[in-house]
Amino acid sequence: MQARRMKYVWMGVVLALMVAVVSACGGAANSGKKEKTRVVSTVNGDVEIPVEPKRIVALYYHNILLAFDMKPVGANLTWWGGSPFLKDVEADGIVDVGGPPSPEAVAALDPDLIIMNSNNADDYEQYAKIAPSVLIPYDPANSVYDDSKLLGEVLGKPEAGEKLLKQFEEKAKAAREKLAGKMDENAKVAIIRIDAKGGQFSIFGYNYGRGGWSVYKGLNLKMPAKIEKELNDQNAQIVQKLSIELLPEYLADADYVLVSNEGEGMDSLANRDVWKTIPAVKSNKAIELDGKQYFYFDPISIEAQLDLITELLLQHS
Numbered sequence: 001m002q003a004r005r006m007k008y009v010w011m012g013v014v015l016a017l018m019v020a021v022v023s024a025c026g027g028a029a030n031s032g033k034k035e036k037t038r039v040v041s042t043v044n045g046d047v048e049i050p051v052e053p054k055r056i057v058a059l060y061y062h063n064i065l066l067a068f069d070m071k072p073v074g075a076n077l078t079w080w081g082g083s084p085f086l087k088d089v090e091a092d093g094i095v096d097v098g099g100p101p102s103p104e105a106v107a108a109l110d111p112d113l114i115i116m117n118s119n120n121a122d123d124y125e126q127y128a129k130i131a132p133s134v135l136i137p138y139d140p141a142n143s144v145y146d147d148s149k150l151l152g153e154v155l156g157k158p159e160a161g162e163k164l165l166k167q168f169e170e171k172a173k174a175a176r177e178k179l180a181g182k183m184d185e186n187a188k189v190a191i192i193r194i195d196a197k198g199g200q201f202s203i204f205g206y207n208y209g210r211g212g213w214s215v216y217k218g219l220n221l222k223m224p225a226k227i228e229k230e231l232n233d234q235n236a237q238i239v240q241k242l243s244i245e246l247l248p249e250y251l252a253d254a255d256y257v258l259v260s261n262e263g264e265g266m267d268s269l270a271n272r273d274v275w276k277t278i279p280a281v282k283s284n285k286a287i288e289l290d291g292k293q294y295f296y297f298d299p300i301s302i303e304a305q306l307d308l309i310t311e312l313l314l315q316h317s
Helices: 002-009 060-065 103-108 118-127 142-156 159-179 214-217 225-234 246-250 299-315
Strands: 018-021 035-043 045-050 057-058 115-116 133-136 189-195 202-205 237-242 256-261 285-292
Touching: 035 115, 035 133, 045 133, 057 060, 060 142, 060 225, 060 299, 103 118, 118 133, 142 159, 142 299, 159 214, 159 299, 189 214, 189 246, 202 225, 214 299, 225 246, 237 246, 256 299, 285 299
Parallel strands: 057 115, 115 133, 189 256, 256 285
Antiparallel strands: 018 035, 035 045, 189 202, 202 237
16 A cells, blocks of 8 residues: 655656657558557656566556556565455465565566666666666655556556546445435544554544545545644644544544554553543444555555445444
């Protein structure tokens, strides 16, 4: 969905695509033969890839491929798999090449295209010897829909990424209409995680899983002032290791509090004043999220999270 995406950060890199098209046998434009390959310009130079790849290994972005209805033959499911919303399709015909990925496992799948991001930058040349390899640099400012557009361009399907965003926006509009009149459209919602055996907490923005995209970009709900300022000040989508004693300060104006249970839930604070005195808690508007469902950040999971969060908010409104 995502924390491990930040192993490498490549800033200000633009992926220029589709600079040329070539034929597998040459001269296709003049001969009338169907083009078999095309060239994309990447941070590692021009790469000739199949026009219609059949055996993709995705060291990253496999969940976007699934949203495109393109199932890779292999993927890094050890690190990037596990969403319950993708469970059935991930278990059916996709080989886990490991995390970190195993070049031997990748080669055994006889791929015709390997897709990766900056996490695999150090091993790019090794994978490029196995099959045409495209590295899409990680940019922390990109949303999953930005990444979808880039991947769509790589695959010669520029409409695919746009379609996913439009699909989400239509679904979000319907969700907002469902909530209309039942909760304040300007309600402030905090997304937090309790850590360190109740001694610390983390806050999340819209671009770090935990339902953030659905809450802030889909339902267009607001962040509590202190959380928004902290994230902006640190130019981050997550701030961790905050003292639990500061919790009332960060949640002072929160109308709802969503707690991502990733090992510690609301019960770890249930009997403590630091929790009981928070306005949203007192008004029964603190909601626990199953971290196994909300950790992930891909188009399919985000749409499912939007449905679940809408129902939870209705129940507590």
